[in-house]
Amino acid sequence: MKFKILRQSRIPACAGRPAWAGRRLWRKDSKFKIILILILIVFSNVFSYGETQRERLEKVLPGSPRIDSFKFIEEIGFYEVVADGRLFYLSRDLRFLFIGNVIDLRTLKNLTSDRIKEMRRVDFSSLPRADAIKISDGKRAIAVFTDPECPYCKKLHAELGKLKDVSVYIYLFPISSGGRNKAIQVWCSEDRVRALDSAFNGGRLKASLCEGHPIDRNLSLGQRLFITGTPMIITDRGEFINGYVRAEVIEKALAR
Secondary structure, three states: OOEEEEOOOOOOOEEOOOHHHHOOOOOOOHHHHHHHHHHHHHOOOOOOOOHHHHHHHHHHOOOOOOEEEEEEEOOOOEEEEEEOOEEEEEEOOOOOEEOOEEEEOOOOEEHHHHHHHHHOOOOHHHOOHHHOEEEEOOOEEEEEEEOOOOHHHHHHHHHHOOOOOEEEEEEEOOOOOOHHHHHHHHHOOOOHHHHHHHHHOOOOOOOOOOOOOOHHHHHHHHHHOOOOEEOEEEEOOOOEEEOOOOHHHHHHHHHO
16 A cells, blocks of 8 residues: 655644643744654654553653554554644654655545544534633534634634524634733633624723633643644534635535
């Protein structure tokens, strides 16, 4: 079976990083690069993976990121590594690291995309509604992970207002450098819906803080769902729609 590793195609979305990437100690994707390097160092002489190695790896890596899995995939001849919402590959001898999509050239199937979809399976009813801002009501429903500082999120927000008979739950998911404070201000406002509209339309938000805001919980939730960019839509059937799309595209997805 022949395979090829390709870069992801460009999607109308704001590039994101895992939740831990927002910490002051790490800028841009430097932490992720360090994680990759340390994985190679730690496993340079290890050819089996068990709980002891997992614990050792998690202790060595900065910030103690969660290592979800590390296993050899016979079909493609690589190790598959899932860590902090990222999926990447290591060669059998643990010498080479691959980041990107693995394509089966015989079937043209994107094996990486299929794997992420498999891991992303979500029961819509299990999403914490208390951590979302509900901006509309309807028989159907979607959840939207959005960043107040993301231009594509702004474009999508305008499209959400065109949906008919759809309950829209907004999860504030700030992955941009300036999005966190604005997201907290939106949540802590007396009228969250109006504050969200104002944030996307360039209006001023009152400087406000409150205890128990869900921003960090939302970041953790998005990380578990492999959300690394915004906006991201989840339909009530558990389908993911990545990036900015028009209202009619959402309507068609809900009608399937």
